[in-house]
Amino acid sequence: MFGWEFPPHITGGLGTACFGLTKGLLKSGVEVLFVVPKSYGDEDQRAVRLINASDVSIDFTDKAYQEHWKQLTYIEIGSNLIPYVGEEEFSNFSTGKELENTSEYSSVFSRQYIFSGKYGKNLMEEVTRYALVASTIAGEQQFDVIHAHDWLTYPAGMAAKKVSGKPLVVHMHATEFDRSGEHINQNVYDIERKGMEAADAVITVSNYTRDIVVNRYGINPDKVFTVHNAVEHTSGDADLVVEKKVREKVVTFLGRVTFQKGPDYFVEAAKRVLDKDKNVRFVMAGSGDMLNRMVLRVAQLGISTHFHFTGFLQGEEVDKMFLLSDVYVMPSVSEPFGISPLEAMRSSVPVVISKQSGVAEVLKYALKIDFWDIDAMADAIYGLLHYEALSKVFRQFGKEEVETLKWDNAAVKVSDVYNKVVFKK
Amino acid sequence: MRSICFYFQVHQPFRLRTYRFFDIGTNHFYFDDYRNRYIMRRIADKCYLPMNKLLLDLINEYGPAFKVSFSLSGTVIDQFERFAPDVLDSYIQLAETGCVEFLAETYSHSLSSLRSDDEFKRQVQAQSEKVKRYFKKAPTAFRNTELIYSDEIGAKVANMGFKTMLTEGAKQILGWRSPNYMYSNAENSDLHVLLKNFRLSDDIAFRFSQQSWEGWPLTTEKFVDWINQIDSAQETINLFMDYETFGEHQWKETGIFEFMKALPGRVLSHSDYRFYTPSELSDKLKPKAVVYVPHPISWADEERDLTAWLGNELQDDAFDKLYSLENKVKDVADEQIQLDWKYLQTSDHFYYMCTKWFSDGDVHKYFNPYNSPYEAYINFMNILSDFIIRLNDMHPVNYVEVERPELNEKPISPKTEKAKTAARKTIKEKAKTVKSAETKNIKTNKTALTEKAKPVKTKKQSSSMSSKSTLKDVLKINKTGLNQLVKDIDIKTLYFALADADNKVKKTMITHLGKTQLKEYNKLFTENIPVTEADIEKARKVILASIRKLI
Numbered sequence A: 001m002f003g004w005e006f007p008p009h010i011t012g013g014l015g016t017a018c019f020g021l022t023k024g025l026l027k028s029g030v031e032v033l034f035v036v037p038k039s040y041g042d043e044d045q046r047a048v049r050l051i052n053a054s055d056v057s058i059d060f061t062d063k064a065y066q067e068h069w070k071q072l073t074y075i076e077i078g079s080n081l082i083p084y085v086g087e088e089e090f091s092n093f094s095t096g097k098e099l100e101n102t103s104e105y106s107s108v109f110s111r112q113y114i115f116s117g118k119y120g121k122n123l124m125e126e127v128t129r130y131a132l133v134a135s136t137i138a139g140e141q142q143f144d145v146i147h148a149h150d151w152l153t154y155p156a157g158m159a160a161k162k163v164s165g166k167p168l169v170v171h172m173h174a175t176e177f178d179r180s181g182e183h184i185n186q187n188v189y190d191i192e193r194k195g196m197e198a199a200d201a202v203i204t205v206s207n208y209t210r211d212i213v214v215n216r217y218g219i220n221p222d223k224v225f226t227v228h229n230a231v232e233h234t235s236g237d238a239d240l241v242v243e244k245k246v247r248e249k250v251v252t253f254l255g256r257v258t259f260q261k262g263p264d265y266f267v268e269a270a271k272r273v274l275d276k277d278k279n280v281r282f283v284m285a286g287s288g289d290m291l292n293r294m295v296l297r298v299a300q301l302g303i304s305t306h307f308h309f310t311g312f313l314q315g316e317e318v319d320k321m322f323l324l325s326d327v328y329v330m331p332s333v334s335e336p337f338g339i340s341p342l343e344a345m346r347s348s349v350p351v352v353i354s355k356q357s358g359v360a361e362v363l364k365y366a367l368k369i370d371f372w373d374i375d376a377m378a379d380a381i382y383g384l385l386h387y388e389a390l391s392k393v394f395r396q397f398g399k400e401e402v403e404t405l406k407w408d409n410a411a412v413k414v415s416d417v418y419n420k421v422v423f424k425k
Numbered sequence B: 001m002r003s004i005c006f007y008f009q010v011h012q013p014f015r016l017r018t019y020r021f022f023d024i025g026t027n028h029f030y031f032d033d034y035r036n037r038y039i040m041r042r043i044a045d046k047c048y049l050p051m052n053k054l055l056l057d058l059i060n061e062y063g064p065a066f067k068v069s070f071s072l073s074g075t076v077i078d079q080f081e082r083f084a085p086d087v088l089d090s091y092i093q094l095a096e097t098g099c100v101e102f103l104a105e106t107y108s109h110s111l112s113s114l115r116s117d118d119e120f121k122r123q124v125q126a127q128s129e130k131v132k133r134y135f136k137k138a139p140t141a142f143r144n145t146e147l148i149y150s151d152e153i154g155a156k157v158a159n160m161g162f163k164t165m166l167t168e169g170a171k172q173i174l175g176w177r178s179p180n181y182m183y184s185n186a187e188n189s190d191l192h193v194l195l196k197n198f199r200l201s202d203d204i205a206f207r208f209s210q211q212s213w214e215g216w217p218l219t220t221e222k223f224v225d226w227i228n229q230i231d232s233a234q235e236t237i238n239l240f241m242d243y244e245t246f247g248e249h250q251w252k253e254t255g256i257f258e259f260m261k262a263l264p265g266r267v268l269s270h271s272d273y274r275f276y277t278p279s280e281l282s283d284k285l286k287p288k289a290v291v292y293v294p295h296p297i298s299w300a301d302e303e304r305d306l307t308a309w310l311g312n313e314l315q316d317d318a319f320d321k322l323y324s325l326e327n328k329v330k331d332v333a334d335e336q337i338q339l340d341w342k343y344l345q346t347s348d349h350f351y352y353m354c355t356k357w358f359s360d361g362d363v364h365k366y367f368n369p370y371n372s373p374y375e376a377y378i379n380f381m382n383i384l385s386d387f388i389i390r391l392n393d394m395h396p397v398n399y400v401e402v403e404r405p406e407l408n409e410k411p412i413s414p415k416t417e418k419a420k421t422a423a424r425k426t427i428k429e430k431a432k433t434v435k436s437a438e439t440k441n442i443k444t445n446k447t448a449l450t451e452k453a454k455p456v457k458t459k460k461q462s463s464s465m466s467s468k469s470t471l472k473d474v475l476k477i478n479k480t481g482l483n484q485l486v487k488d489i490d491i492k493t494l495y496f497a498l499a500d501a502d503n504k505v506k507k508t509m510i511t512h513l514g515k516t517q518l519k520e521y522n523k524l525f526t527e528n529i530p531v532t533e534a535d536i537e538k539a540r541k542v543i544l545a546s547i548r549k550l551i
Helices: A013-027 A063-069 A083-090 A111-115 A123-140 A151-164 A176-180 A186-198 A207-216 A263-276 A291-301 A316-324 A340-346 A374-386 A388-403 A407-424 B033-065 B074-083 B085-096 B117-135 B151-159 B198-205 B220-229 B256-270 B278-284 B313-323 B326-331 B335-344 B347-351 B373-394 B396-407 B414-429 B431-453 B459-464 B472-476 B479-487 B491-498 B503-511 B515-527 B533-550
Strands: A032-038 A072-078 A146-149 A168-172 A201-204 A224-226 A249-254 A280-285 A307-311 A327-330 A351-354 A367-369 B002-010 B068-072 B100-102 B141-143 B164-168 B182-185 B192-196 B236-242 B273-275 B289-291
Touching: A013 A032, A013 A146, A013 A407, A032 A123, A123 A151, A146 A151, A151 A168, A151 A186, A168 A186, A168 A407, A176 A186, A176 A207, A201 A207, A201 A407, A207 A224, A249 A263, A249 A316, A249 A340, A249 A374, A263 A280, A263 A291, A263 A307, A263 A374, A280 A316, A291 A307, A327 A340, A327 A374, A340 A351, A340 A388, A351 A374, A367 A374, A367 B373, A374 A388, A374 B373, A388 B313, A388 B373, B002 B278, B033 B074, B033 B085, B033 B256, B068 B074, B068 B085, B074 B085, B074 B117, B074 B335, B085 B100, B085 B117, B100 B278, B117 B151, B141 B278, B151 B164, B151 B182, B164 B236, B164 B278, B192 B236, B192 B278, B198 B220, B198 B236, B220 B256, B256 B273, B313 B347, B313 B373, B326 B335, B326 B373, B335 B373, B396 B515, B472 B503, B472 B533, B479 B503, B479 B533, B491 B503, B491 B515, B491 B533
Parallel strands: A032 A072, A146 A168, A168 A201, A201 A224, A249 A280, A249 A327, A280 A307, A327 A351, A351 A367, B002 B068, B002 B236, B002 B273, B068 B100, B141 B164, B164 B192, B182 B289
Antiparallel strands: B182 B192
């Protein structure tokens, strides 16, 4: 399995997903060889980290799992790969010369390249280098299926397939359209498409993503399977007690303040609610390239006394934020899955989520709105704040619902896909 | 001669428009006219018009040998009036044949029978009057919303003067017994109860086009064979169904119209069954036994209970909040308030909030305007919030309270001053509504309050009725005097005395009450405690005595 992060070194939702999935797979008797690039403390690159590591229970000592962990082989490779910063940090390459020819991956691999210690200066070089390493590993190790997570590892997956002849499964956690809207990075798109074309099966985290894969990448729908993400179930949060200092109800946005997450719609909806009811406070937790614009807009609208920015939150701060919240809003413009509403619901916070998210497909106890429909969003927020019966139902059943979304079930579906590609040959 | 009894339910709700919270207090129009018109026209063309014509042709062909019955909710008649007068005409034509019986039900297809006897009665009366107006005959048989029935509800219906009531032949009440007899109510044996044969009814209403069903395709030959196989001692087969079955739930292409067209001929020529209406059956048959229904049943879902409308937190909350307004609504004679109050009670609004999935949910899913039960709840509650504001604005007690600052001479603390400004501001904003309400209110209070005092009497009687002693002298007293008058007054006495008083008198008295006194008065008012004429007279004498001292 090729990933780009794995607990405890995680920067985002993908690490969480890989961890949960791996745990589930091990439990169902699959042996996993996990390959990740290791990042060497370049702090500035971690700036856009959004979900804190402490959200995930990383319990390697858990007795129930100890036995399973023996089946896991874990390989780290020195690398700078940090995909979330892809656009901001590594976008300066103009020619993309190394990428044009994919055959390069298998032919040029050499051992000294791996250990040279000269890390690539741009993202694409890193991706290529990771692919070279992958083909080495593929030649040395025994396995039945190759599983690659997101575009950064697709070249690695393809290289491994070429070397070993084993079937390739690529996992779409997010597409370039989710990250960038219509202004896609063509190089990334090309890698995604080539990876999926070369793959024997594509796993998408939602039907929403599946549609994008089929319609915008032209992938044969017969080999695209949806496996919804799940959520880790922690039990130890109970001792965290937060005293609410404000009398008003709190409505929270938590995530990267970027185009994809739709923070601007949240601000507009806040204005509508505040026009009617001043006894509400809105909180935007997180940072990102749209943050300054949001601050400016809040000032323009004259709602700054009731709209607060916390900046980037991590660790316990996130849990506290959930505990302080009366409503959680995820207005994402395009969200392949979106795990944060599940975390809010786990803390008994009712959620409003956009229909343009994968998580909307699996949740019953959530209010679903179109991200652009700020009137509906405002109305949903108002309803949850004012009509007691509704928030009661959501608090009570939302938590129960989240608890039924287990990685074990997702893992069963993934191993079904493995069986399909292994026995097809 | 055994009988077949057809009863068709015709109902459409006034669906609510998307009503956002920022409309609360500013926009008082609640209904989606466009959608309601569209759906009404669509069903009129697909079902009501062609099916009414088909029935009329059958009646013309077979004469009194073919009969059916209908129940039309008041809301559907309202919609006919507004959107489909042609349908209303076709019903009038059917009524004129004398072969069609029209049943009574609640005006807005409401669940009032489960909550308020008074409202239930008002709604039934209103619907009966409407039916009588158009079809020239007051209904004698009753069917409740969704065939909801219990011993208690049956007894109430009997008290209203109905002889017959229709309900579901639910297994949980019948056990081994057959629905094909007439039963009587457990509390009042004068009320005859006709039970739906749900198997045969649903064969037509739900399974007609279901290709996986063993009985498919259903022909009149097959159907008449089935009913001929029923033990000949059994007396009646009650086929109760939604009228929208014909052409809407079962499309024209399924052959449902042809089936209905051929059925009477087949029945009359190949069986000993004849067609009767509920009231005819009630006269013809003798009740076989008493049917015990301690808990309400309905014709919905596998469970045949109320869980489609009530039971989850959202439905219960909305229902409780709505009916908590009942007394206040009755104090306000504003026509629009009364109409909205009726339409908001329509059971469909609560149905949309249902969180369980139904095996027969498809029937209602058709025109469900909401994506989720939560949206249905939020929308309803937004509207209800606005309705409450309007109600409070128009309510006599609050009306007086609002006027208070201008009339009071007492020194005012800065705090109340602030509140007053705020209150004035609100008044200004709503000036239009309040103003129109004001004029109406003055008329309203009088009738509404008299009605409360003497609920049995009609409006006409109460307005002509005037108490011997009036409190008009109050108006002659100056402000200091008034303050003195109210100082030691017993609030309950005052409440009684003012129950039937002139509005001017009322205002004068109430505006001079102290803060706690006013609170106490409002409490009595909202509790709506009954007042008799004797109470009023007695209380007035007490107050008149103190007034005389002052003059």
